[in-house]
Amino acid sequence: MEIAVISGKGGTGKSSISAAFATLSEKVVLADCDVDAANLHILFNPSHDEELVYASGHKATINYNLCLNCGLCSNYCRFDAISFQNNKVAISETSCDGCFLCSRVCPSKAISMIRNDKSRMYSGSFRNGKMVYGRLAPGEENSGKLVSIVREKAKQIAAQSSINTIILDGPPGIGCAVISTITGVDHVLIVTEPTISGMHDLQRTVEITAKFNLKTWVLINKYDLNFEMTKQIEVYCNDLGIKTIGKLLFNPQVVEAMINCKSIVEWAPTSDVAEEIRAAYGMIVCNK
Amino acid sequence: MKIAIASGKGGTGKTLVSTNLFYTLQQHGYRVKLIDCDAEEPNDLIFFKGILSKSFCVNQKVPVINEINCTYCGKCHEYCNYNAIFILPPSKVIKVIEDLCHGCGACSAACIYSAITEKDVSLGTVSCFGITEKTSIIEAKINVGIFSPVSVIKAAIKEAGNEGIIILDSPPGTSCPFIQTVATADYVILVTEPTPFGLSDLKQSVETLKTMGKTCGIIINRAGLGNNDIYSYLNQENIPILMEIPFDKTIASHYSKGEIVAKYMPEWQPQFMSMLNSIVEKDGNCSY
Numbered sequence: 001m002e003i004a005v006i007s008g009k010g011g012t013g014k015s016s017i018s019a020a021f022a023t024l025s026e027k028v029v030l031a032d033c034d035v036d037a038a039n040l041h042i043l044f045n046p047s048h049d050e051e052l053v054y055a056s057g058h059k060a061t062i063n064y065n066l067c068l069n070c071g072l073c074s075n076y077c078r079f080d081a082i083s084f085q086n087n088k089v090a091i092s093e094t095s096c097d098g099c100f101l102c103s104r105v106c107p108s109k110a111i112s113m114i115r116n117d118k119s120r121m122y123s124g125s126f127r128n129g130k131m132v133y134g135r136l137a138p139g140e141e142n143s144g145k146l147v148s149i150v151r152e153k154a155k156q157i158a159a160q161s162s163i164n165t166i167i168l169d170g171p172p173g174i175g176c177a178v179i180s181t182i183t184g185v186d187h188v189l190i191v192t193e194p195t196i197s198g199m200h201d202l203q204r205t206v207e208i209t210a211k212f213n214l215k216t217w218v219l220i221n222k223y224d225l226n227f228e229m230t231k232q233i234e235v236y237c238n239d240l241g242i243k244t245i246g247k248l249l250f251n252p253q254v255v256e257a258m259i260n261c262k263s264i265v266e267w268a269p270t271s272d273v274a275e276e277i278r279a280a281y282g283m284i285v286c287n288k
Numbered sequence: 289m290k291i292a293i294a295s296g297k298g299g300t301g302k303t304l305v306s307t308n309l310f311y312t313l314q315q316h317g318y319r320v321k322l323i324d325c326d327a328e329e330p331n332d333l334i335f336f337k338g339i340l341s342k343s344f345c346v347n348q349k350v351p352v353i354n355e356i357n358c359t360y361c362g363k364c365h366e367y368c369n370y371n372a373i374f375i376l377p378p379s380k381v382i383k384v385i386e387d388l389c390h391g392c393g394a395c396s397a398a399c400i401y402s403a404i405t406e407k408d409v410s411l412g413t414v415s416c417f418g419i420t421e422k423t424s425i426i427e428a429k430i431n432v433g434i435f436s437p438v439s440v441i442k443a444a445i446k447e448a449g450n451e452g453i454i455i456l457d458s459p460p461g462t463s464c465p466f467i468q469t470v471a472t473a474d475y476v477i478l479v480t481e482p483t484p485f486g487l488s489d490l491k492q493s494v495e496t497l498k499t500m501g502k503t504c505g506i507i508i509n510r511a512g513l514g515n516n517d518i519y520s521y522l523n524q525e526n527i528p529i530l531m532e533i534p535f536d537k538t539i540a541s542h543y544s545k546g547e548i549v550a551k552y553m554p555e556w557q558p559q560f561m562s563m564l565n566s567i568v569e570k571d572g573n574c575s576y
Contacts, residue, residue: 008329010298010460015485036461037296037489058369078349078393080442094471094500099392100369138496141464144435172298172460173328176435196546197303197331204329207432225537226544252513258484259515 002151002166002185003284004033008201010172012193013221015039016254018169019263020277023128027163030126031154032133033147033181034171035119043261046131047124054121054149056140058098058113060091066110073102073111094139116140123153130157144176151180165285174208187284188214189245193221194229202233206240215287216242219280222250246280248273290450291567292473294458294466296489301479301509301533302326304543306457307335308550310423312560315550319422319452323444325469326459327412327428327437334546338417338425346440347408348391351384357403358382364395364404387435412440414447422452441468453564462496470497475567476504477530483514487521494525505567510535530563 005018019040022030032038060081067089074082074089081095082102091102091111103111118137123130132154134146154166170181182188188209192202202218209216218237223230234244249272257267265274293306303326310322310332324332351364351373360377372388373395375381386409396404412430419425428444430437437459445468448454458469470476476497480490490506497504506522511532522529533539542549550556 007298009331011300011481036463037298037492039297039485039488042484042488076393076397078391094467097390097392098369099390099394100367101392101394101397104367104394105397136463138462138492138499139464139467141436143461143463173326174432175328175430175437175465178328179433179435193544195544196334197543200331200334201329204432211433225540229544255483255514261484 001164001187002168003187003189004168004170004182004185005189005191006170006178006181006205007172007191008174008205009192009198012191012198013254014191015169016258016264017189017191017219017221017277018167019043020265020274021167021281023263023265024278024281026165027129028165028167029130029132029154029158029161029163031150031166031168032131033150033168033177035134035136035143035146035150035177036171038133038135040131040169041133043258043263044126044131045261046122046126048122049124050122052121053117054119054134054146056116056119056136056142056146058100058115059093059096060098060102060111061114062089062091063110063112064088066108068108068110070107072105072107076101076105098141119146121146121149121153123157129163130161132157143171144180147177147180174204178208182209182214183212185214188216189284190216190218191221192218192233194223194226194233196229199229199233199236203236206242217245217284218242219246219248220244221248223247224249245283246276248276289475289568290454290456290473292456292458292470292476293479294470294476294493295460295479296462296493297480297486298460300481300486301507302457302460303331304509304549305477305479305507306455307332308548308556309560309564310455311548312550312557313453313564314420314423315557316561317422320455321423321448321452322425322455322457323448324425324427324457325441325444325465326457327430327440327444327465328459330427330429332425332457333417333427335548336417336419336425338419341416341418341424343413343415345410346412346414346443348389348411348439349393349406350386350389350391350409351395351404352407353382353384354403354405355382357401359401359403361401363398363400367394367398369394412437414440414444416447437465438468441465445469445472462492467496467500470500470502473502476502477507478504479507479509480518481510481513482508482516482518484517486514487518490518491521494527503570505530507531507533509533530566531559
């Protein structure tokens with residue numbers, strides 16, 4: 001069973017909730033799909049059993065010894081990545097999409113494509129099971145593809161080690177990395193907060209889980225920040241037939257737990273937040 | 289002058305800072321534009337009332353295959369670096385997988401049988417709102433289900449032009465949407481929080497900006513919440529702290545309701561003004 005924890009809006013507590021789920025009781029495979037800003041390894045310090053180089057795409061580079069300055073590449077480029085600077089063809093690394101077209105049309109074979117190979121995927125063990133996480137090199141693309149590889153690896157490990165539950169800690173937003181995280185999972189938990197931004201982002205996130213026909217649950221974090229907004233979120237979810245499975249009070253112990261490299265369930269197992277998370281998890285797991 | 293407000297970790301307060309800086313400059317008579325580049329989950333417009341002055345779709349070209357002219361030679365499939373063309377020559381099957389297409393035009397360039405034409409597919413919308421006579425907000429917003437926000441972000445930044453002060457509210461993370469947003473900025477403000485997750489993501493953002501040759505300063509939001517590791521890191525890296533926003537329930541409560549903090553707590557305006565002045569002094573070459 002795969003459970004994905006996502007949020008739309010960043011910073012609502014996805015990673016803290018995923019970490020809590022991962023340490024509740026049964027052994028799990030924990031996959032950090034927030035490859036842009038992976039954080040769970042900070043809490044769990046997993047062993048590095050395997051490292052895999054992930055090629056996230058290509059960038060065009062030009063050999064000026066061969067370049068005829070004809071400008072054909074620039075005419076074909078649709079990403080505004082090629083321009084003339086000081087009467088020379090220049091390729092912008094940040095705009096290049098790695099489509100290869102310039103290198104194919106160049107009559108003097110002056111353009112070659114360099115593979116981006118700085119991104120990595122790691123897998124290993126942590127104190128409550130196995131862990132997989134990706135690390136996208138700064139500025140690199142195709143985070144969605146790296147997420148699929150992380151998920152694939154997590155499934156493989158789960159099968160090998162006879163672990164039934166996979167927890168996926170997702171990225172913020174609704175773009176490619178999120179779509180890759182949630183496609184085909186058994187449950188999606190959306191963590192939100194009672195702010196107008198949280199509400200707005202929740203609506204777009206619900207649209208995307210509906211588009212992929214996924215079993216969706218909502219958890220409201222720091223609900224005591226704004227009771228009125230909490231109510232609105234609950235009504236909104238209820239109208240759509242989405243169950244709000246938990247409401248967490250703001251509790252500074254959650255940050256204390258993070259500083260001490262523990263999940264809230266490990267750090268303060270009898271706290272109100274830990275109890276609520278335990279109940280929410282129970283509800284997801286029982287609802288097969 | 290373009291100032292990007294960014295962060296690796298989501299939910300650290302980018303939108304809080306962007307909207308309050310925008311409001312403060314507006315109150316002080318500046319010509320200023322706020323560009324909401326968080327195209328997956330744009331929220332800036334929640335905080336202001338504006339009049340829609342212009343709105344346009346951002347499209348991408350995708351190939352359409354004319355099966356009468358197609359000889360199933362497979363050259364388009366070979367040219368496509370995104371696996372967006374599926375072909376089975378023996379069974380005369382050829383299909384475009386539009387979700388994977390990046391619109392690079394390589395397949396059209398490859399086809400010598402005039403079997404490929406192109407159509408527009410909508411990726412999202414750029415909307416311009418006048419807020420006051422001298423200020424406006426431009427919002428980039430992708431359609432739900434679209435993989436990459438990059439083209440929509442680029443279009444919104446282009447629409448902003450170069451006049452006055454331009455604030456770019458960046459998407460979270462350090463991958464392509466972030467890069468596209470900060471690439472055009474003269475200065476980058478990174479918003480973070482003093483927690484282990486905040487620090488880990490901050491380091492990644494700083495490293496990325498270093499490779500891009502961008503100058504940055506830091507705003508610490510929710511100061512007092514976590515621990516002091518972030519201060520030693522910034523000290524060691526010699527990165528200036530531009531402002532500290534305390535962990536304060538009143539601020540969080542205003543934000544949750546979609547209210548501008550600098551309006552209800554005007555004592556924050558001088559802080560935003562002096563931050564801007566210190567950035568402008570350092571940058572030196574701005575015109576507004």
